[in-house]
Amino acid sequence: MRKLVTAAFVSLDGVMQAPGAPQEDPTGGFTLGGWTVNYWDEPMGGFMDGIFTEPFALLLGRKTYEIFAAHWPFVGKDDPIGKAFNAATKYVATTSAEPLTWENTVALRGDAAAEIARLKQEDGPDLLTQGSSGLLQTLLVHDLIDELRLLTFPLILGPGKRLFGKGARPEALKLTANSVSTTGVVMSVYERAGAVETGSLGMPEPSQAEIARRERMKREG
Numbered sequence: 731m732r733k734l735v736t737a738a739f740v741s742l743d744g745v746m747q748a749p750g751a752p753q754e755d756p757t758g759g760f761t762l763g764g765w766t767v768n769y770w771d772e773p774m775g776g777f778m779d780g781i782f783t784e785p786f787a788l789l790l791g792r793k794t795y796e797i798f799a800a801h802w803p804f805v806g807k808d809d810p811i812g813k814a815f816n817a818a819t820k821y822v823a824t825t826s827a828e829p830l831t832w833e834n835t836v837a838l839r840g841d842a843a844a845e846i847a848r849l850k851q852e853d854g855p856d857l858l859t860q861g862s863s864g865l866l867q868t869l870l871v872h873d874l875i876d877e878l879r880l881l882t883f884p885l886i887l888g889p890g891k892r893l894f895g896k897g898a899r900p901e902a903l904k905l906t907a908n909s910v911s912t913t914g915v916v917m918s919v920y921e922r923a924g925a926v927e928t929g930s931l932g933m934p935e936p937s938q939a940e941i942a943r944r945e946r947m948k949r950e951g
Contacts, residue, residue, distance in 0.1 A: 732850055734789070734857045736866060737781050737879040738893050739766050745890035746863055754797060760890050769883055769913040777909070777917040781879055782814050785855035789846065791862035792824040798860070799832040821849065821857070823865050843872040850874065867897025877921050878903070884914040900926045 739749040748754040748763030756763065790798065798815065805812035820835040823842040830837055838845040842865065849857060859866065869875050880893075907919040932940070 732852065732854050732856050733876040734846070734850055734859070734869070734874055735781075735786075735877045735879060736859045736869070736875050738859075738861070738866075739881050739883065740893050741765065741883050741885050741887040741890075743886045743888070744892045744894055745887040746861070746893050747887075747891040755793065755891075757793075757891070758889065762887055762890070765885060765887060766881075766883060769911065769915050771912045773909060773911045774881065774913075774915055774917065777879075777881065777911075778811075781858070782811065786814075786858040787819040787821060787855050788815065789821045789849075789857040789859045789862070789865070790823070791865035792822060792826055793864070794861035795820065795822045795824070795830065795832070795835070799830075799835075803832060818855075821846075823862075823868070842868050843874065846874055847872070863891040863893065863895070866893060867895050870894070870897035870899060873899065873901075875922075877919065880916075880918050880920070882916040882918065884916075902926050 738746050740746045747760050748756070749766040750764060751767075752761075752763040754763045788798075798820075802812045802815045807813065816833060818834065820830075820832060821838055822830055822835060823838045823845070824830075825839065846857070846869070859869070866875075902923040902925060903920040904923040905918060906921050907917075909917050911917065936944070
């Protein structure tokens, strides 16, 4: 079996759209593309190097695949990330019949969740997502993500594609690593930790005011 790791850049309000350049993904009128650029420093580089140290296969949605395929094959042989991405197997969840021309690319057509679950059962390097906010919703709703590696940037972007959108489901996570860059980017690694456990900080016996408040909440929905 292999693990599925989601690595993502996110703002404080959870937006992950177009982190690298203004024209990367202007879908929906998004005008703040390139919001990560001015935050990069050595600790961030080290965190990113750690993501790509072990063998991996990329798991991408079609739009992120198109962004990557128009960039990484052309960066030159000396770029370490380009070298790793070009050599890695790329699995692309797509409903399009358009050919996938980037070397070592495999199309996942049909039921993406079933195809990815099958891949996880096979031997091979871990599956690593980059971007692919639409695909992530499918992964979340089908509980297929084993680890999250997040870089959370100290800014608010407002409307945009989000990491935890409609596909998010309740789940507890365990923080296994955490550090902060010199520019305030929080770099965290989370693993699955089972179901969400709830409790109460209220009094053992609620006051009459609290009982009335609860009744009012029921009526108001």
